[in-house]
Amino acid sequence: MMTEFVFxxxxxxxxDWDSAPLLPANIIDTIARYTEITVAPTGAIVPLGDDRMxxxxxxxxxxxxxxxFTDAERRNVxxxxxxxxxxxxxxxxxxxxxxxxxxxTEEIARTxxxxxxxxxxxxxxxxxxxxxxxxxxxxxxxxWGDNLVHKHLMAVERNSRIGVLYSSKDYSSEWNxxxxxxxxxxxxxxxxxxxxxxxxxxx
Amino acid sequence: MTQLRAVRIVLAIGTVFRAIAWxxxxxxxxxxxxxxxxxxxxxxxxxxxxxxxVAALSAAAVAASMAWRDRGVFSLERVAMxxxxxxxxxxxxLVTAVETGNASYVAGAKTDRWRPIAIRRxxxxxxTPIAVIVGAFVILFVMPGGAVAxxxxxxxxxxxxxxxxARGTRASRLSPLVAEVVPPRYSGEKTTTLDQxxxxxxxxxxxxxxxxxxxxxxxxxxxxxxSVVATQRGDRWSIALPIGSKPFAIRLTDRAFERIVAxxxxxxxxxxxxxxxxxxxxVLRAPTGRIPLAASATDDFGLVSASFExxxxxxxxxxxxxxxxxxxxxxxxxxxxxxxxxxxxxxxxLKPGDVVHVRAVARDANDVSGPGIGVSETRTIRIARAxxxxxxxxxxxxxxxxxxxxxxERMLIMLAEALERRRPSLRRxxxxxxxxxIAADQKRLRRTVGDVVFTRLGGDPSGEEHTGDxxxxxxxxxxxxxxxxxxxxxxxxxxxxxxxxxxxVVAVNKPLLEAYNAMWSASTELEVGEPGRALPHxxxxxxxxxxxxxxxxxxLRGAPPAVVVDVSKARLKGKDKGATSTRxxxxxxxxxxxSRLERFANIVDLVQRDQRAAIDSLLLLRIDxxxxxxxxxxxxxxxxxxxxxxxxxxxxxxxxxxxxxxxGTQVARDSLARWSIxx
Numbered sequence: 001m002m003t004e005f006v007f008x009x010x011x012x013x014x015x016d017w018d019s020a021p022l023l024p025a026n027i028i029d030t031i032a033r034y035t036e037i038t039v040a041p042t043g044a045i046v047p048l049g050d051d052r053m054x055x056x057x058x059x060x061x062x063x064x065x066x067x068x069f070t071d072a073e074r075r076n077v078x079x080x081x082x083x084x085x086x087x088x089x090x091x092x093x094x095x096x097x098x099x100x101x102x103x104x105t106e107e108i109a110r111t112x113x114x115x116x117x118x119x120x121x122x123x124x125x126x127x128x129x130x131x132x133x134x135x136x137x138x139x140x141x142x143x144w145g146d147n148l149v150h151k152h153l154m155a156v157e158r159n160s161r162i163g164v165l166y167s168s169k170d171y172s173s174e175w176n177x178x179x180x181x182x183x184x185x186x187x188x189x190x191x192x193x194x195x196x197x198x199x200x201x202x203x
Numbered sequence: 204m205t206q207l208r209a210v211r212i213v214l215a216i217g218t219v220f221r222a223i224a225w226x227x228x229x230x231x232x233x234x235x236x237x238x239x240x241x242x243x244x245x246x247x248x249x250x251x252x253x254x255x256x257v258a259a260l261s262a263a264a265v266a267a268s269m270a271w272r273d274r275g276v277f278s279l280e281r282v283a284m285x286x287x288x289x290x291x292x293x294x295x296x297l298v299t300a301v302e303t304g305n306a307s308y309v310a311g312a313k314t315d316r317w318r319p320i321a322i323r324r325x326x327x328x329x330x331t332p333i334a335v336i337v338g339a340f341v342i343l344f345v346m347p348g349g350a351v352a353x354x355x356x357x358x359x360x361x362x363x364x365x366x367x368x369a370r371g372t373r374a375s376r377l378s379p380l381v382a383e384v385v386p387p388r389y390s391g392e393k394t395t396t397l398d399q400x401x402x403x404x405x406x407x408x409x410x411x412x413x414x415x416x417x418x419x420x421x422x423x424x425x426x427x428x429x430s431v432v433a434t435q436r437g438d439r440w441s442i443a444l445p446i447g448s449k450p451f452a453i454r455l456t457d458r459a460f461e462r463i464v465a466x467x468x469x470x471x472x473x474x475x476x477x478x479x480x481x482x483x484x485x486v487l488r489a490p491t492g493r494i495p496l497a498a499s500a501t502d503d504f505g506l507v508s509a510s511f512e513x514x515x516x517x518x519x520x521x522x523x524x525x526x527x528x529x530x531x532x533x534x535x536x537x538x539x540x541x542x543x544x545x546x547x548x549x550x551x552x553l554k555p556g557d558v559v560h561v562r563a564v565a566r567d568a569n570d571v572s573g574p575g576i577g578v579s580e581t582r583t584i585r586i587a588r589a590x591x592x593x594x595x596x597x598x599x600x601x602x603x604x605x606x607x608x609x610x611x612e613r614m615l616i617m618l619a620e621a622l623e624r625r626r627p628s629l630r631r632x633x634x635x636x637x638x639x640x641i642a643a644d645q646k647r648l649r650r651t652v653g654d655v656v657f658t659r660l661g662g663d664p665s666g667e668e669h670t671g672d673x674x675x676x677x678x679x680x681x682x683x684x685x686x687x688x689x690x691x692x693x694x695x696x697x698x699x700x701x702x703x704x705x706x707x708v709v710a711v712n713k714p715l716l717e718a719y720n721a722m723w724s725a726s727t728e729l730e731v732g733e734p735g736r737a738l739p740h741x742x743x744x745x746x747x748x749x750x751x752x753x754x755x756x757x758x759l760r761g762a763p764p765a766v767v768v769d770v771s772k773a774r775l776k777g778k779d780k781g782a783t784s785t786r787x788x789x790x791x792x793x794x795x796x797x798s799r800l801e802r803f804a805n806i807v808d809l810v811q812r813d814q815r816a817a818i819d820s821l822l823l824l825r826i827d828x829x830x831x832x833x834x835x836x837x838x839x840x841x842x843x844x845x846x847x848x849x850x851x852x853x854x855x856x857x858x859x860x861x862x863x864x865x866x867g868t869q870v871a872r873d874s875l876a877r878w879s880i881x882x
Binding site: 019028029032033041064066068071099106158159160179 | 514516521523525527558560562578580581583765766767768769770773774795796831
């Protein structure tokens, strides 16, 4: 039975996982605009501790607060990555000295493997649109957070594909607006999300 | 008689020495025999240990048996008889003297000859065993160097000491091979030596030295694309390698000879930390007091530090501030540690809404690939905000309204059922009177349910003074409520108008609205004296109330704005015109598994043609799969072992297990459909 791609937001016990509530709709709109992927008009919220999380090829996770996985969440995240899922984690603090970054990267290292820099010629950056690396965000350029423009995304690869993708660029702030507001932008800043989805579905 | 006792002493000493000499001779003969066998065919270390023990036991047994056989020398009568045999001129006077205890019988005898006779006899008895001992020593002396030591002091790594009977310069210098593994200093483990190693398991950071006999020229070790040449140490070659964190295979080469050794690193496990206090997350009404902290930590090699860490997060929305600290730090020296401290809430100067995250952290002594850091589960302690005191639930709360409704509705059903059973015996006016009393209770209960729903929808019924259903305000509200209930329970064609759609609150209230509606129908039937027709509605109301009671708890905090994307609109005409690059299929996620399956199939083919090469290939495939396919790697190891031992059936079983393990991990994704399931 052919059904559609569902953009899933990961719900975890310890932090504010719902800090970017408009992002899923915006990304769904972007997917619909640029691709013919059959996409569900609304996203899903799936607890990391629930086995249903294994049904989604791409899981989006964000927040500001410390990330401490429960045993069930840790077990599921490991299974998810082992089974070929792509967990995309974005630091909503855009701060590498922030507690989300420290705790989330530590949890990923503990649960899956330590994160390493993803080269800017990785297939992710040409999965749909061509990018020379991760697109910058206005929050980076404005000097907020850690006042850094991050040159690379971080990742854990399994079997030559990305299992966990970690961003300090704060796409959660950059993409967290109503899709109808996209018309006010001269350049759509959500195109990179298409690469994420296409990579998750084809890699 | 004094001379007789002296003879007895001489004979006894001789007997003891002879027993010892025979025991020693037996042990040496055994060792010589084993050493000769070892020269021809190397004996395993365990066998040599057993032979050494057997030699010692045989020495003791032979010596004891000899001593037992000649125990007669301790008897004066036997010694007297022995002397009588050698000096017939005594004519049994000596025996008579011993038996009677009267020395006068031998007063005139020449006793000075007795002792020399005994000494000569003892000396003759020692000749044979001493000859055996000397012979054994001569053989041991002429044996090649190291051969004797291998038998007398067997130890791991002495295969290099073994001298081969026939060893030409064309022979491989890769055998015998000895590996010495020196664990990192922090582990406190002892150095391990392995003879003829095939698989080496060693702690990450260990130093591995492989050595063999002969000239180092031309001997090298290849690890992947890297190559290390051997160095000369005396009459041996040696190659030193560090052990990293990933498994690898060493290909040792000597001219056309090759030998493969698999190295499996053992990771130093991070400390295991358990936070025992606080036992669970808490919400505090006021930011005061002290919270006791307790934890325990264990490590496989040793801990160097342990402490509690806390993070205080303040703020909300996009603005958060954090501060962190360490408490109760200790520096344990063993493999176990206990931590105890307390967290002063006053000192942290917390404000309502602040959250304290506490956990215990321990570090091990790993200075090579670590330190390994173990952390416990995190407990959170939140300070309640002023507006959420109701949810802090410090005091016991009364039963929820839904609970009251359940009890009342059940009572009404029982009353209605009882009335229905008595119906044949009642007059019509009595039946209607009793039925209307139940109807009044049903209406009252319905109002209670209505209040619950009304409160959830944002109303405030508690401040209103209800005098009955006739109140205009109440009536209007109830009319609206009924309309909503009708719609929510699909009993009306008119949709609920909640400004553009059904809100989550209405969705949550659906069961109660259904109960509300069913109660209306039930009270109508009861009003006209028809309790039998009212019962189905009452039971439906009860089921709906129970459904509401059992409904999953909803966390509305996480409910995002309901934005439903109009996909068709976003796509305009549905054309895919945004692509600026050519899409290409990436390699499948399970390419590694496919590759392994192909290699495995090739190895299985190779087994029939070249078993030795197949074993080496299995070893290499095992190293490749060790980190992410441990079951598969284990099966390969078993197969290689079985093939080395010539156990074909075991090898087949192990290969079957390996194939199943590999096939079981494959994930076939032929389309997106397997992923895109809407829950």
